[in-house]
Amino acid sequence: MTAVTAIAYNTVREALSRRVVLLFLFGALVLIILSPLFSFLSPREELTLLKSLGLGVIQLASMFICIVMGISLIPAEIERRTIYTVLSKPVQRYEFVLGKFLGGILTMLFNILFMGIVFFAVVAWRATPKQALDLWKGFMMIFFQMSILVSLAIFFSVFLTPFVNFFMSLGVYIVGTLSSVTESLMKGENRTVIQKGIGAVLHYLLPQFGNFNIQNKIIHPETRIINEGVYYIQNIGYAILYIAVLLIIAVIIFDRREV
Amino acid sequence: MESAIKIEGLTKEYLNRTTGKMVRAVDDLHLEVYRGEIFGFLGPNGAGKTTTIKMLLGLIFPTKGDAWIFGKPIGDVGVKRQIAYLPESPYFYEYLTGRQVLDFYARLFGIPASERKKKVDALLDTVGLSRDGDKTLRNYSKGMLQRIGIAQALINDPELLFMDEPTSGLDPMARIEIRDLIIRLKQQGKTVFLSSHQLLEVELICDRVSILNRGKLLKAGKLDELLPSGRVEIVAENVSDDGVIAKIRDAGGIVQRQDGRIVVQQPDDASVNRVVDIIRSANGTIRSLIPQRRTLEELFVSTIEEVEKK
Numbered sequence: 108m109t110a111v112t113a114i115a116y117n118t119v120r121e122a123l124s125r126r127v128v129l130l131f132l133f134g135a136l137v138l139i140i141l142s143p144l145f146s147f148l149s150p151r152e153e154l155t156l157l158k159s160l161g162l163g164v165i166q167l168a169s170m171f172i173c174i175v176m177g178i179s180l181i182p183a184e185i186e187r188r189t190i191y192t193v194l195s196k197p198v199q200r201y202e203f204v205l206g207k208f209l210g211g212i213l214t215m216l217f218n219i220l221f222m223g224i225v226f227f228a229v230v231a232w233r234a235t236p237k238q239a240l241d242l243w244k245g246f247m248m249i250f251f252q253m254s255i256l257v258s259l260a261i262f263f264s265v266f267l268t269p270f271v272n273f274f275m276s277l278g279v280y281i282v283g284t285l286s287s288v289t290e291s292l293m294k295g296e297n298r299t300v301i302q303k304g305i306g307a308v309l310h311y312l313l314p315q316f317g318n319f320n321i322q323n324k325i326i327h328p329e330t331r332i333i334n335e336g337v338y339y340i341q342n343i344g345y346a347i348l349y350i351a352v353l354l355i356i357a358v359i360i361f362d363r364r365e366v
Numbered sequence: 367m368e369s370a371i372k373i374e375g376l377t378k379e380y381l382n383r384t385t386g387k388m389v390r391a392v393d394d395l396h397l398e399v400y401r402g403e404i405f406g407f408l409g410p411n412g413a414g415k416t417t418t419i420k421m422l423l424g425l426i427f428p429t430k431g432d433a434w435i436f437g438k439p440i441g442d443v444g445v446k447r448q449i450a451y452l453p454e455s456p457y458f459y460e461y462l463t464g465r466q467v468l469d470f471y472a473r474l475f476g477i478p479a480s481e482r483k484k485k486v487d488a489l490l491d492t493v494g495l496s497r498d499g500d501k502t503l504r505n506y507s508k509g510m511l512q513r514i515g516i517a518q519a520l521i522n523d524p525e526l527l528f529m530d531e532p533t534s535g536l537d538p539m540a541r542i543e544i545r546d547l548i549i550r551l552k553q554q555g556k557t558v559f560l561s562s563h564q565l566l567e568v569e570l571i572c573d574r575v576s577i578l579n580r581g582k583l584l585k586a587g588k589l590d591e592l593l594p595s596g597r598v599e600i601v602a603e604n605v606s607d608d609g610v611i612a613k614i615r616d617a618g619g620i621v622q623r624q625d626g627r628i629v630v631q632q633p634d635d636a637s638v639n640r641v642v643d644i645i646r647s648a649n650g651t652i653r654s655l656i657p658q659r660r661t662l663e664e665l666f667v668s669t670i671e672e673v674e675k676k
Contacts, residue, residue: 188456196474199443366425
């Protein structure tokens with residue numbers, strides 16, 4: 108495990124020194140800090156607007172950081188040949204992939220926490236303790252959603268170029284976010300068998316990112332998630348399982364790849 | 367002798383995407399490198415040297431054939447604890463400092479933190495980068511990067527080092543330092559697999575060499591065997607008599623007159639004593655007697671040319 112932690116630590120250090128990552132982070136922080144200025148748009152529902160804007164910014168910035176970072180985690184090592192000096196040491200290829208993934212999600216954790224703390228500071232004094240606590244549930248779900256996205260970008264990166272991977276990861280994220288659409292495509296009464304089949308494949312094969320979006324509940328506290336605890340456990344379990352499957356396939360492919 | 371590397375029929379084929387044809391980068395290579403020797407792996411660009419090294423390190427996979435390092439099949443992670451690799455023009459994490467990058471590689475070996483610091487300091491000192499250890503690598507010159515590359519290769523005190531052009535980009539002083547370092551490693555009982563274009567350097571430090579061209583092994587052996595001596599150059603003074611010179615020529619010597627001296631090229635060892643006797647009996651003075659051998663460069667060029675003509 109020492110190799111995995113060393114690679115993860117190095118990955119975090121590299122990711123946080125990348126200008127593009129810092130640019131997204133900085134841009135998001137500026138928007139979050141300035142978000143109270145937009146309250147004139149809806150003076151009666153200032154808190155609703157703040158939460159909506161803040162959570163949206165955190166999710167969008169996280170998604171871009173995640174994809175931009177994730178698509179290059181392994182290809183950059185191959186392109187600049189740093190992988191030679193790593194894989195010629197006693198490092199198994201699965202340890203390399205795992206180290207890169209752990210580094211990726213730790214970077215995301217840092218980014219989401221940083222944006223979350225700033226957002227919390229902006230919103231907390233306007234909200235009730237329960238509403239403030241709900242924000243952290245939202246951050247947690249964004250983190251698990253991004254963890255799946257990191258593993259997806261790593262999975263694609265072992266056989267696709269970063270350019271293609273960018274659009275694939277973004278595309279899958281968008282389709283996966285619309286899980287209610289794919290579900291209706293699958294179950295709709297006036298659909299053909301082919302349409303239902305495509306719907307089923309998309310619904311079950313692609314990660315259901317949409318299930319991690321609990322912004323609606325946070326923005327509108329009057330809405331409730333039935334069996335909230337079970338909902339979180341199920342979705343976190345789903346994320347862990349989905350990540351495990353993606354990483355196992357990525358390792359199998361990467362194990363056979365020449366570098 | 368115990369073998370450090372054993373290669374049997376190693377072959378690597380690539381698909382050339384532009385022509386759609388298979389290209390054989392390494393062709394049925396058989397080679398054995400013994401423990402404790404410096405082995406020179408020579409060949410022109412594209413000969414298959416780096417491909418062979420990458421196969422031995424498990425970075426790419428052979429199409430055919432087998433190879434073993436210290437008796438274990440290539441790709442065995444355990445054996446990687448005993449080996450090290452210095453790639454040609456090594457690239458490192460440029461956002462890290464020299465110290466941080468060595469610390470990272472030490473972590474990959476699971477070296478504990480207390481030991482890591484001492485090891486990193488000692489290695490920076492060995493490669494002459496003690497004062498630059500806290501600079502980020504993006505501020506390093508090519509020579510400094512090469513030195514860091516050597517330091518990372520020594521982090522695990524390896525038994526076998528693969529060095530791909532270790533003196534590339536270095537100034538003459540640094541080259542001498544690296545050459546001395548390689549000799550010191552041999553004195554410590556380490557095996558060095560040295561791929562290089564610096565033929566003079568290889569000739570100076572290698573015990574055995576091999577020459578590869580278009581993936582095929584053309585020659586391999588000890589330098590003494592590949593570069594046999596035989597020709598001897600004798601420089602003598604006070605020999606001007608034409609009769610004496612004629613006698614030397616009769617003994618097989620090729621004589622040239624230079625500023626009151628004669629320079630005799632004897633094609634073989636056997637007649638050297640006869641020529642020396644002729645010069646001394648004519649009251650000539652022997653100034654030098656130097657056995658000449660073919661240089662590695664000459665051998666390399668003639669070997670490659672011979673094959674290319676075919």
